[in-house]
Ligand SMILES: Nc1nc2c(ncn2[C@@H]2O[C@@H]3COP(=O)(O)O[C@H]4[C@@H](O)[C@H](n5cnc6c(=O)[nH]c(N)nc65)O[C@@H]4COP(=O)(O)O[C@H]3[C@H]2O)c(=O)[nH]1
Ligand SMILES: Nc1nc2c(ncn2[C@@H]2O[C@@H]3COP(=O)(O)O[C@H]4[C@@H](O)[C@H](n5cnc6c(=O)[nH]c(N)nc65)O[C@@H]4COP(=O)(O)O[C@H]3[C@H]2O)c(=O)[nH]1
């Protein structure tokens with residue numbers, strides 16, 4: 001499945017997504033990726049983030065969607 | 075290290091690179107990546123290709139460079 005983070009939304013989002021924000025910045029830096037709108041991450045990353053946030057990959061996707069942090073349709 | 079394949083060169087290259095050609099096509103398909111000039115692959119991929127081609131990652135990079143299949147400067 002495709003996990004596309006809406007970067008315009010994740011900045012303003014709450015405490016729970018602090019780790020996600022840091023993660024996105026780190027990826028953008030490693031890539032030299034200056035797209036300010038969105039960032040696609042790996043399925044592996046979703047699994048790693050789920051462990052860090054003490055939830056499951058599927059639940060994390062639902063949470064991200066409810067928080068409005070996923071790009072529509074991803 | 076960055077492994078950037080020169081797609082314009084890999085097509086005309088010899089038998090030894092048949093596996094590499096198939097691999098590049100498969101990646102392009104998975105991504106929907108239509109850049110006909112070059113393709114960056116993962117360090118993981120270099121390691122996997124080295125095993126398949128019965129060589130080491132470092133030796134494979136040298137071989138690819140000598141065969142003119144790497145994009146200059148990568
Ligand atoms: N479209 C596409 N291209 C791919 C994909 N996987 C690898 N590449 C290409 O191959 C280059 C090297 O990948 P790497 O060795 O894994 O080296 C990567 C990797 O270690 C890390 N990285 C970048 N993006 C991600 C990510 O979303 N998740 C994770 N876990 N690591 C990432 O930063 C390094 C440099 O990234 P790049 O500058 O982007 O450089 C990447 C990129 O040009 C893919 O699934 N889709
Ligand atoms: N997942 C994803 N990541 C993206 C996308 N567009 C850009 N990026 C990320 O942003 C970096 C800079 O892209 P660029 O300035 O367009 O400039 C790029 C691009 O023009 C070209 N390039 C290198 N490898 C590839 C490749 O495998 N496919 C394509 N289409 N272009 C590549 O060389 C430059 C450096 O590429 P990278 O090392 O890959 O580093 C890329 C990549 O990590 C995208 O649509 N999806």
Ligand SMILES: Nc1nc2c(ncn2[C@@H]2O[C@@H]3COP(=O)(O)O[C@H]4[C@@H](O)[C@H](n5cnc6c(=O)[nH]c(N)nc65)O[C@@H]4COP(=O)(O)O[C@H]3[C@H]2O)c(=O)[nH]1
Nearest residue numbers: 002004033034035038039040041104105106107108109114
């Ligand atoms: N900068 C950036 N843009 C993103 C990202 N995720 C999605 N996009 C945007 O959404 C389209 C699909 O991206 P993709 O799934 O990464 O699928 C991409 C990706 O797999 C590959 N690609 C394109 N440019 C690059 C590049 O510079 N480097 C690498 N490694 N892959 C690229 O070609 C596919 C089609 O690219 P496009 O038609 O240009 O269209 C891309 C791009 O406009 C992201 O994390 N960073």
Ligand SMILES: Nc1nc2c(ncn2[C@@H]2O[C@@H]3COP(=O)(O)O[C@H]4[C@@H](O)[C@H](n5cnc6c(=O)[nH]c(N)nc65)O[C@@H]4COP(=O)(O)O[C@H]3[C@H]2O)c(=O)[nH]1
Nearest residue numbers: 002031040041042043044101104105106114115116118119
């Ligand atoms: N071994 C290998 N597999 C590849 C490569 N390129 C694509 N794939 C496979 O094809 C899937 C879709 O790639 P994408 O459309 O570029 O969509 C990618 C891309 O937009 C982005 N992405 C992941 N890793 C990188 C990276 O290192 N650099 C860049 N620029 N984008 C990445 O995250 C999206 C989802 O990544 P995945 O869940 O990993 O899912 C990836 C991965 O399973 C490659 O060079 N080597």
